[in-house]
Amino acid sequence: MRLIPTVTAFCTVASMSVASPEFWVFEWPNTNFARTSVESWVEIISGGPPKDGIPALDDPDFIAVSDEMNLTLREPVITLEIDGEAPRAYPIRYLTWHEIVNHVVGGIPVAVTFCPLCNSGITFDRRTDQGTLRFGVTGKLRNSDMIMYDDETESWWQQATGEAIVGDLTGVELKTLPSWMESWEVFAERNPDGLVMVAPSFPRDYGANPYVRYDSGFRPFLFSGEFPPHDIPALARVVRVGDRAWPLTRLSAQGALTEAGVTLTWAAGQSSALDAASIGAGKDVGNVRVRDAQGNDLAHDVMFAFAFHAFWPDGEWMLGN
Known part of the structure; x- marks a missing residue:
């Protein structure tokens, strides 16, 4: 890293x-x-x-x-x-x-x-x-x-x-x-009448990634806790809904999953913010949406596996086994 x-x-x-x-x-x-x-x-x-x-x-x-x-x-x-x-x-x-x-x-x-x-x-x-x-x-x-x-x-x-x-x-x-989180392209195409936040007036290199190749590393930055179970890499992404976590690799392989009362979908086209030196040039991690049985958007997070395990040590891993 x-x-x-x-x-x-x-x-x-x-x-x-x-x-x-x-x-x-x-x-x-x-x-x-x-x-x-x-x-x-x-x-x-x-x-x-x-x-x-x-x-x-x-x-x-x-x-x-x-x-x-x-x-x-x-x-x-x-x-x-x-x-x-x-x-x-x-x-x-x-x-x-x-x-x-x-x-x-x-x-x-x-x-x-x-x-x-x-x-x-x-x-x-x-x-x-x-x-x-x-x-x-x-x-x-x-x-x-x-x-x-x-x-x-x-x-x-x-x-x-x-x-x-x-x-x-x-x-x-x-x-x-x-x-x-989704790509700018997906947001703009769905919301032509939407609004986007403008650049703040601070001297920052906006668009640059200060954490180059971070999500390809083995150990998280400033972390000394226990690694995730099931041989899941610490910096693998998971979709957290409440105290459940779906590995992004599983979701991306299937495109859509309906389990535990929620439907998760994945589509290609979003750059990782924690890969290349330029945020827009990062590897493709895809766009995730999470909805309930009525089609309403649900609060969720696409976070690293180590963080899910650290804060929800008794959480449920949705591995599809």
Whole structure:
């Protein structure tokens, strides 16, 4: 696996920074470290950047599909379709560098999130019983997955699960909204009247992949946990629906599967964001959709197998045996 020098440097910093309340209280004076669901603080490490070193985005601008000239056809976007609103596309070329987008769609405050190290792209409703939250990036990782924080209480949240794991809101779970990753070409053809997020005004090399050949590696970055069972490679993609995971290799071989009350489909034509130096030139990992028996889109995630096993150790592997 080859990473750009900045990411390699993060690894060196991270190896020296194991989380503990005593260590992190100086950076996080408003976080209640007395409340946590994490069994051991050694599960949390620094990913390198400090708090907000990866800057989350707020209320980004969008343009019409017909006005977008920068995206390549196969590069991935996260699609969010809310009734009564124009479908929205969030290019991974931007989320790779920002990881969280906070804004409001159709009256719903949403957080569109992407953790490159787990290939996890999930959209959350930011409303909770404790109020509407705004999310940022802590710079910390657990099982190689991004830990978010909320501005209001500075509690820490696990991106893969949407659950608060440190702070006053520990145990609160965010509602996950149906969204999915697909190629820009597929989104644009289906939604000629859709909207796409424009490039943020930050000095970033948008379109470049900082994690070259990452998903062809053997071991995940900054991960020391147990590898998946059934001889499934750690960095193999799986489609997670709840606590079940379908290997992408199985789905792509069959094209469609209907099991456990859901229908999963796969079609070629989406680049991996974690392969080639240019996101749009990555190997083809295909487009996945997940629907219920009535044809409604279901919340799901196409993540790496190691992350599914880490956060759902008792989850069900849908191997078709």
